[in-house]
Amino acid sequence: MIKHELSTEEIIKDAAKKVFLEKGFGNTTTRDIAEHASSNIALVNYYFRSKEKLFQEIFRECFADTFAPIARILNDDLPLEAKIYKFVDQMIELLKSDPMLPMFVFSEMRGENSKIGSLMAEMHPKENRFLLQLEEEAAKGNIRKTNFDQIELSLMSMVIFPFISMNMIKMKQNLTTEEFYRFMDERKKAIPEMILTYLRHRG
Amino acid sequence: MIKHELSTEEIIKDAAKKVFLEKGFGNTTTRDIAEHASSNIALVNYYFRSKEKLFQEIFRECFADTFAPIARILNDDLPLEAKIYKFVDQMIELLKSDPMLPMFVFSEMRGENSKIGSLMAEMHPKENRFLLQLEEEAAKGNIRKTNFDQIELSLMSMVIFPFISMNMIKMKQNLTTEEFYRFMDERKKAIPEMILTYLRHRG
DNA sequence: AAATATTTTAAACAAATGTTTAAATTTTTT
DNA sequence: AAAAAATTTAAACATTTGTTTAAAATATTT
Structure with missing residues (x-):
């Protein structure tokens, strides 16, 4: 080696x-x-x-490390179900390998976001294939019609929030880091199942 | 007045x-x-x-403001569906009135939680009626059997995470604070619907 | 009203912190 | 091998920051 x-x-x-x-x-x-x-x-x-310059450089990278994979996978050319499974799987793997990442990125973005501003502009203007795809499937009658921004947000929430509240979860449920990660691995099935079950049972 | x-x-x-x-x-x-x-x-x-003492006093209050309502509502004596609707409604109202609360509480709890430790012990040892209730409903065959810790975590995630990522959401979707809050109000229906749809369609 | 206690202010202090300087050392180039 | 450039070190500097002091102002009690 x-x-x-x-x-x-x-x-x-x-x-x-x-x-x-x-x-x-x-x-x-x-x-x-x-x-x-x-x-x-x-x-x-x-x-x-300077400390500030060093921070900016690191924050920029962490911001990209967090949001680039999200955009990449959601814009993948995959059927809906496969895409959701892949998204959850890959994001959980990413976050297990860098569990502090989301807490860092989001906490440094709070308050009238002085530090960012520009980063958002560079990053996110790309179109969102995922939302389009949901609209298409709804038009075809394969899934229910609803506000898909809510679906996307719920998907993100269920994947990311557990790592933001990792310490709380570990204490509350008395988990070692290993056990916590196993708990996260379970979510690779649980999250897509919940999203897809909801989408497939029209209201 | x-x-x-x-x-x-x-x-x-x-x-x-x-x-x-x-x-x-x-x-x-x-x-x-x-x-x-x-x-x-x-x-x-x-x-x-001292600054530290002042901080401790405020953190202690914020910690209670965040978790006391959660414990209170989840231990309420209400049918499952009503409880979930009530939980989401009241939490979203709370977070709209104090949107920085969760980011503050969770960010100050990161790293090998020096500042807390004790708080957890005082707060959380109460039994969890919500999980018991889910087990009961599953035993009765009213909902599917699954790991209900995952359900609880997903419920928390979908309610709390949007406020943690509020700035990101507002920028990405170009929302004013008012519009963001309306987006959150929509979740009062969307979140319980997703959870309940999932629970009621056994795997 | 006088005495006492409490609150407020301005200033000072000591420690922590971001940054810089200048010399020493190492590496690279000629 | 000598010269030049880059890297490293130790020390100092200037601010910032948490905390304290001592006096002044205000409120309370006797």
Whole structure:
């Protein structure tokens, strides 16, 4: 197994991501980051100019890591059922591999979103094949007619929220991280089943 | 209309809640709070001893404001369908009146939850009538058998997550706050319908 | 009304924090 | 090998920030 040697810059960036995701911008100090990188504060600024710039770079990546897969899968050319199963499966795998990601992204976006603004514009203007697809299926009479924005939001909620409330769930249900992940794996079936059962039984 | 005169202590606490909820502990300064209260930093510490103590007091209240209604309604003595409708309705009304509440509570609970720990213990050990009720209905054959922890989590997710991602939703769908709240009101029907449709169509 | 307690203000302090400087070390280029 | 460039280190700097002090103003009690 070839171990790719990480540059100092990469080490610092990885450390920064770890600390920012764990504690958020406001609770993170430059010294925190330097220590986690076994480095020093001067090097952090040498490579990234400032805490703010370093944060922006990491936030931008995390934002993309979160929303790019969503857009990609929802715009896939797949039948509805397969798409929903794939979406839930892949998102849960992603979030298991980076469980702090959504809490970080959404918490840094609160308050009259100073930090973002631009990111949204670059990211999301692409058309939404998923909503179109739902409309088509409804037109064909395969699923019920309803406000599909609500369906999409519920899908996102059921996938993402458990990771946002991970600590609460783990404490309430007394779960180890492993057990929590198994609980999430169960959702790969439970969520699509709920969505599809609802869609297929017209009101 | 009688205008109850607020004490300095109350003014400062209200200001602190506003700022903490908007920016989180780490991004809030004592001076922030003092300014929002049209007061000064010495008074903040005069009444609350420290930023940390003031925060703890507010977090404790917010934690209760979030989870007490959940426990109360889910333990209500109501038939399943009525309970689910009531739960969604009341939670959405609560969150509309305090939309930053869940983001605040969950974001301050992340990382190996230093600040909480104790709160969980005081709060949640009460039995969960909702899960028992689901088991009963399943035993009677009225709803499908499944892991009801997943149902409960999905219910929470669909109610709470939209407020956590409020800014994202407002930007993506170009909504004013009023429009966003109308979108949330729609969920008072959409969410119970989805849950109940799923439960009533056994697999 | 005098004495006492409480509240408020302005200023100061100490520690923490983001950033920079300048020298030392290492790496790369000539 | 010498020169130049890039990286690393330790220290210092300037702000910001949480907290405290001491005096002034106000309210309460005697």
